[in-house]
Amino acid sequence: MRSSLLRRLFPGWLLGMFTAALLAGVFGALLLSGLIFDTSASSQHSKTFAWAIHLTMIHSVRERAGRQERPDAARHASLLNGAAAYARDCVACHGGPGAARAPWVSAMLPTPPYLLDSSSRWSRAELYRLVHDGVKMSGMPAWGEIEPDQTISDIVSFVQQMPKLSPTEFARLRQQARPATPDSPTAIGAQEPSTFSSASSPS
Amino acid sequence: MARSRNAFRVEDADRRRTGVPDCRAIRLALAVCVAAIGLAGxxxxxxxxxxxxxxxxxxxxxxxxxxxxxxxxxxxxxxxxxxxxxxxxxxxxxxxxxxxxxxxxxxxxxxxxxxxxxxxxxxxxxxxxxxxxxxxxxxxxxx
Missing domain, CATH: 1.10.760.10 (Cytochrome c-like domain)
Structure with a gap:
């Protein structure tokens, strides 16, 4: 009885699978031919697609934000070294308090966000993962490939503190960070206590 | 598109010849009035x-x-x-x-x-x- 039912359903199932495979093939061909997907950055993603890839990115980061950051790196993270690294590597694309991004950044798609509430969106481990490993196809580099882990920790610490900075304080930090070339990194670290006590005062 | 524009022109010419008031234009004007009242809010x-x-x-x-x-x-x-x-x-x-x-x-x-x-x-x-x-x-x- 059961086997006769299976035998009766099998041809339909086979036809269904064949149709699905055919449709998948056609869709794949259309996709690869460039006919149904516009890779130009001047055209917006559809809302559904933008929602889907953004959600995928968030879940991927959450899933993989592990324990890569050495605890002592977090403990010794220097806000001022972080500020210098942020001014060098991050501010062009992400801006800061009262500081706009570089003009060409609004022409990127997806466009890099401002980070003032990133510490309420992401945990420290997630931020570390984001900065260290970047985000595929978004323009966010894997900074861990070219910066020491300590610098990544410093950047994360600075990003977490950034919302507490007024535009004036941020501008001053950027100014101080400017001479921070690889041969004089201590020039900034030396001023740390005094500068940051004023930076953390409410404004 | 082109055809409808031509059709309109022909009708226009007809109207000028016969002197019959254009009902469609009146209806359109009415619709615009209603829409304007609706949009006032x-x-x-x-x-x-x-x-x-x-x-x-x-x-x-x-x-x-x-x-x-x-x-x-x-x-x-x-x-x-x-x-x-x-x-x-x-x-x-x-x-x-x-x-x-x-x-x-x-x-x-x-x-x-x-x-x-x-x-x-x-x-x-x-x-x-x-x-x-x-x-x-x-x-x-x-x-």
Missing amino acids: CQRSAAADRIGDPRAGAIAIDRMACGSCHRIPGIEEADGSVGPPLAHFASRQMIAGVLANSPQALVRYLEAPQEVVAGNVMPNEGLGDRQARDIAAYLYTLR
Whole structure:
């Protein structure tokens, strides 16, 4: 009885699978031919697609934000070294308090966000993962490939503190960070206590 | 398209010849009147359309990353919690707590947020006048 039912359903199932495979093939061909997907950055993603890839990115980061950051790196993270690294590597694309991004950044798609509430969106481990490993196809580099882990920790610490900075304080930090070339990194670290006590005062 | 335009022209010529009043034109005028009365309650939205293109504004809002600091209805991922949420912007009385809400004031604020409010965290994204007006037009669709 059961086997006769299976035998009766099998041809339909086979036809269904064949149709699905055919449709998948056609869709794949259309996709690869460039006919149904516009890779130009001047055209917006559809809302559904933008929602889907953004959600995928968030879940991927959450899933993989592990324990890569050495605890002592977090403990010794220097806000001022972080500020210098942020001014060098991050501010062009992400801006800061009262500081706009570089003009060409609004022409990127997806466009890099401002980070003032990133510490309420992401945990420290997630931020570390984001900065260290970047985000595929978004323009966010894997900074861990070219910066020491300590610098990544410093950047994360600075990003977490950034919302507490007024535009004036941020501008001053950027100014101080400017001479921070690889041969004089201590020039900034030396001023740390005094500068940051004023930076953390409410404004 | 071309055919319908021709048809219209022929009908036009007919009417001129016969001198019969154009019922369709009267009906159209009536419809416009009704629509105008209906729209009277939505004056602000009409003003929004005059100031710029709301659809271009939505794209500009996305490109300028406004959503990383503001909650903006209708903009994908615009869920920031730094600046104020921009829902019901058309009904708000003040902009940034210092300017009475008007299209001109909003455009001025968008173009130079730090000149309007000293020490403002909101950056000057270097909006062109067109972009600022389109963004304003979008915000005034939020009723």
